[in-house]
Amino acid sequence: MLKNLFLGLIFLFSGLTFSQIPAKETKVMVRAQAKDAKFIGTSMGSARIVIKDVLSGEILAQGLTEGGTGDTELIMNKPIARNAKISTEGTAGFLASIKLTEPRLVTIEAYGPLDKKHSIAKASTQTWLIPGKDILGDGIILPISGFVVEIISPEAVTSSTISEFTFEANVIMMCGCPVTSGGMWNADQYEVNAQITNLDTQNEQELILKPNGETNRFSAKSTLEKGNYELLMYAFDPETGNSGVDKKIISID
Structure with missing residues (x-):
């Protein structure tokens, strides 16, 4: 009897899939920063941000950075201590909201500045996104050279x-x-x-x-x-x- 119950529980739980687990909204702030300078925002036509699953290639979120270039004094002049923020309210960024049922390894790409077609450059990184674990504040900053x-x-x-x-x-x-x-x-x-x-x-x-x-x-x-x-x-x-x-x-x- 106990053996049959145990086998039944195994069968029940093995039948569960991640798609049956409630998805958790996960927010990710992504910013594109010009190398040796400030953030790429609305004034330069923005930077395009794309977040996609590494294994499947599925695009989980995409959009444009919006906002200003940021605080010159804070970004360029003040020594940056560990964990110190260099963005302020209104600093250009793209806030993605992704529903996740499981951790996913993603590639995050930035292309810009979009108003200057012949000068567009790409920067990218990879990271794990964990359901319900937001990445906010400065978020993920991608440096764009040029x-x-x-x-x-x-x-x-x-x-x-x-x-x-x-x-x-x-x-x-x-x-x-x-x-x-x-x-x-x-x-x-x-x-x-x-x-x-x-x-x-x-x-x-x-x-x-x-x-x-x-x-x-x-x-x-x-x-x-x-x-x-x-x-x-x-x-x-x-x-x-x-x-x-x-x-x-x-x-x-």
């Missing part, structure tokens, strides 16, 4: 009787933070160059662009003959390894 570099001049098609042109780039941090000489993000320590290739002759030249006094702007002058050129401009920070590139074809007639 600069946003945009060619300002010359224009793609230029009709001109002069041979000297201004080559100008706009360079900002991935969070949109400004780059200025002697500033928090010091333009004087960044290397900004233009590589110019004549597509007709394959002749190449390289220019060093310098801060020109305007926020985020670097420029240099050089002569060009009429023709078609590939223009590539890059920014590089030897201190942090941040880098960014923009490229376009220009025609001078």
Whole structure:
């Protein structure tokens, strides 16, 4: 009798599945932070966050970071003690709410900044999510490296009787933070160059662009003959390894 009861209990519990266990809502805050800078939020078109199961690939949550870039003093200047928070109310982030019946190993990805398509970069990490165990506060911070570099001049098609042109780039941090000489993000320590290739002759030249006094702007002058050129401009920070590139074809007639 006892043996039959015991076997019956085993059969009963073995028939239970995780799908029959009540799901627990689990909240996860995810933020994307520009390397050596602040958070990527609404002002830069946000960062896209994707949380998916490692084994099955199932997307458990996805959305955009919303909010501001955060407190400059807190993020950039104050020494960060263990467990100290660097986010404040309104700091950009994506709050996921996921119903879990069991622990799941997930990949968390961030893509951004979405407003600057040619500069979008990806960062990711993996962690276990436990049912009912929220990850809040700063949450999970994904660092995104790079600069946003945009060619300002010359224009793609230029009709001109002069041979000297201004080559100008706009360079900002991935969070949109400004780059200025002697500033928090010091333009004087960044290397900004233009590589110019004549597509007709394959002749190449390289220019060093310098801060020109305007926020985020670097420029240099050089002569060009009429023709078609590939223009590539890059920014590089030897201190942090941040880098960014923009490229376009220009025609001078």
